[in-house]
Amino acid sequence: MRKPLFKTLLCLSLLVPFTGNGQDKNALEAGFMNPAEKVQTSVYWYWISGNISEEGVKKDLYSMKEAGINRAFIGNIGLEGIHTPYKTVPFYSEEWWKILHAALKTATELGIEIGIFNSPGWSQSGGPWVKPEQAMRYLASVKAEVSGGKQVEVVLTKPDKDFQDVKVIAFPSIGKKTTRLSAANTKVTSAMSLQNLNHLVDGNKETVMLFTEKSEKPVAIDFRTDQPFTLRSLQIFPARQPIQTNARLLVKENGGYRMLSEFKIDRFNANLNVGFDPYAPVVISVPETTASEFRLELANTASGTGLGEVEFLSLPAVERYPEKTLAKMFQTPLPYWHEYQWPVQPEAGDPSLVIDPGKVLDISAFLQGDRLVWKAPAGEWTILRTGIEVYHNHTLLHDDLMDRSDMRRGKPTVHKVWNDNTAILSGDTMLILAFRYVAGCAPEHLKEVIDLFSLTALEICEGQQLDMEFESRNDVAEDEYIEMIRLKTAVLLAASLKIGAILAGASAADAENLYNFGMQIGVAFQLQDDLLDVYGDPEVFGKKIGGDILCNKKTYMLIKALERADGKQQEELNGWLNAENCQPAEKIAAVTEIYNQLAIRSVCENKMREYYTLAMESLEAVAVAGEKKKELKSLVKLLMYREM
Numbered sequence: 001m002r003k004p005l006f007k008t009l010l011c012l013s014l015l016v017p018f019t020g021n022g023q024d025k026n027a028l029e030a031g032f033m034n035p036a037e038k039v040q041t042s043v044y045w046y047w048i049s050g051n052i053s054e055e056g057v058k059k060d061l062y063s064m065k066e067a068g069i070n071r072a073f074i075g076n077i078g079l080e081g082i083h084t085p086y087k088t089v090p091f092y093s094e095e096w097w098k099i100l101h102a103a104l105k106t107a108t109e110l111g112i113e114i115g116i117f118n119s120p121g122w123s124q125s126g127g128p129w130v131k132p133e134q135a136m137r138y139l140a141s142v143k144a145e146v147s148g149g150k151q152v153e154v155v156l157t158k159p160d161k162d163f164q165d166v167k168v169i170a171f172p173s174i175g176k177k178t179t180r181l182s183a184a185n186t187k188v189t190s191a192m193s194l195q196n197l198n199h200l201v202d203g204n205k206e207t208v209m210l211f212t213e214k215s216e217k218p219v220a221i222d223f224r225t226d227q228p229f230t231l232r233s234l235q236i237f238p239a240r241q242p243i244q245t246n247a248r249l250l251v252k253e254n255g256g257y258r259m260l261s262e263f264k265i266d267r268f269n270a271n272l273n274v275g276f277d278p279y280a281p282v283v284i285s286v287p288e289t290t291a292s293e294f295r296l297e298l299a300n301t302a303s304g305t306g307l308g309e310v311e312f313l314s315l316p317a318v319e320r321y322p323e324k325t326l327a328k329m330f331q332t333p334l335p336y337w338h339e340y341q342w343p344v345q346p347e348a349g350d351p352s353l354v355i356d357p358g359k360v361l362d363i364s365a366f367l368q369g370d371r372l373v374w375k376a377p378a379g380e381w382t383i384l385r386t387g388i389e390v391y392h393n394h395t396l397l398h399d400d401l402m403d404r405s406d407m408r409r410g411k412p413t414v415h416k417v418w419n420d421n422t423a424i425l426s427g428d429t430m431l432i433l434a435f436r437y438v439a440g441c442a443p444e445h446l447k448e449v450i451d452l453f454s455l456t457a458l459e460i461c462e463g464q465q466l467d468m469e470f471e472s473r474n475d476v477a478e479d480e481y482i483e484m485i486r487l488k489t490a491v492l493l494a495a496s497l498k499i500g501a502i503l504a505g506a507s508a509a510d511a512e513n514l515y516n517f518g519m520q521i522g523v524a525f526q527l528q529d530d531l532l533d534v535y536g537d538p539e540v541f542g543k544k545i546g547g548d549i550l551c552n553k554k555t556y557m558l559i560k561a562l563e564r565a566d567g568k569q570q571e572e573l574n575g576w577l578n579a580e581n582c583q584p585a586e587k588i589a590a591v592t593e594i595y596n597q598l599a600i601r602s603v604c605e606n607k608m609r610e611y612y613t614l615a616m617e618s619l620e621a622v623a624v625a626g627e628k629k630k631e632l633k634s635l636v637k638l639l640m641y642r643e644m
Contacts, residue, residue, distance in 0.1 A: 490522025
């Protein structure tokens with residue numbers, strides 16, 4: 001079967017125009033007919049669905065040798081449970097290892113090199129048998145800014161649950177030398193109809209500019225500055241949704257436009273196999289350019305896609321940094337051959353903008369758990385009180401008991417480990433302790449803090465009662481549900497922030513803005529919790545998936561499903577809601593399928609984004625420097641971008 005293949009290859013080669021002399025032609029033909037030893041003819045050798053035998057693999061190898069094949073890559077592919085007339089050998093069984101040993105021994109005798117796929121597919125590595133500590137890794141990092149002179153303590157939270165430390169380093173910061181185009185000094189315009197253009201330079205990557213219609217011709221967005229700006233790099237943050245477009249960056253000079261860079265914004269595949277940061281920014285480095293007007297042209301834009309932020313920076317950046325760190329890989333399975341051939345990085349120009357390797361310090365020894373204790377220049381300290389967190393745990397104990405939840409944050413709940421009475425008493429004790437801690441605040445703030453704390457505690461109880469009542473109702477409206485989660489979840493976060501503001505001596509306006517921020521992000525968080533209960537990973541989410549479905553919880557998703565369902569879907573949903581005896585897995589699967597049919601996941605995500613946007617607007621209204629809001633923004637990121 002293989003000999004005709006070589007004849008075909010030879011024939012195809014002769015079809016290619018040949019310009020050499022006759023001697024060259026004869027040598028080429030002879031090389032095809034009798035390949036030199038250094039020529040390696042390779043094949044993929046698939047052991048499909050375990051249909052292998054020791055006799056069979058030996059025959060394959062002898063056939064390969066006869067055909068001139070001297071390298072083979074074993075791939076174990078196929079499906080389990082396939083019925084064939086041949087014997088099936090389970091992968092990794094004792095017999096499988098015996099057959100593999102025979103194949104390797106025979107191949108060695110015949111001079112055939114053997115390679116083995118490290119996964120059941122293309123360009124992947126791993127499987128359920130691979131433990132996290134054995135898996136391939138990428139470098140991730142968290143960053144904190146401190147200022148100098150004496151001992152500093154700062155928490156560096158792990159970016160991932162399977163994170164392992166490599167180094168902690170410190171180097172002279174050059175961030176303060178950075179200037180950028182912003183809403184304060186830049187006017188953004190376009191001849192096209194674009195929604196929320198000002199969001200591109202508002203400093204908030206979560207507020208987005210949307211393309212309202214599909215455009216075949218390039219969309220031009222102009223950025224005009226009050227004063228000439230020196231540009232060295234560009235970072236484009238896509239909205240957290242797939243986008244693919246060709247882009248050009250231009251500068252206006254002498255009445256016309258000169259192109260600085262041509263590139264792709266390619267973030268249409270959000271799967272983990274193309275990087276751990278699916279919507280990573282597109283980072284472009286350009287030669288130092290000073291001008292008052294720049295233009296971004298985007299070709300073939302699609303309606304509903306958008307950009308979160310376009311950062312014009314005076315600081316140089318590593319060209320295509322996310323791709324180089326594999327945070328965002330090119331689309332699989334078939335990236336183009338040149339995708340990882342990077343353009344030459346432009347010189348920074350100003351040496352002070354480049355980190356000196358000789359000044360990088362290894363301070364790993366000063367990391368204690370997640371806390372870095374390092375003698376560094378003096379800075380402002382933040383003291384955290386524990387009253388509100390203790391109270392939060394009290395609410396969780398009671399919530400788990402009332403919902404009959406088995407797991408909380410990946411561990412058995414208190415009433416499962418001990419009993420109901422222990423859970424109730426433990427929760428009550430925490431409530432008392434919380435009041436004791438709160439009562440220890442400064443006397444001048446005591447009444448205001450106690451009043452707010454007491455009101456919050458009452459509101460949480462009211463929210464929990466509504467949540468329990470909703471279980472027996474099928475007519476819960478969207479506004480009722482939003483009010484319930486405001487009371488049950490959001491007011492605690494809001495009160496925590498406001499109490500902190502009061503104790504820090506903030507103005508009444510700032511305290512109220514922080515309260516609103518907490519309220520809005522709390523609602524968004526609970527909506528995401530609803531989403532994770534259906535579509536989350538139990539290992540990451542920390543509890544079983546589908547608990548809300550089994551308990552007939554009137555989540556936002558169920559309410560919108562009942563609202564949008566047609567007659568048949570309504571009947572099926574109500575059937576599951578009223579079912580007294582059913583298989584839990586079957587119920588979860590059936591209700592989830594209806595959610596999928598009605599695109600409820602997207603509906604819920606849109607509502608989350610609505611409250612998230614309101615929250616970030618409230619935070620921006622707080623009259624403190626943006627640098628001082630970094631921790632809150634990091635907290636929001638932690639809350640809102642939990643893994644699915």
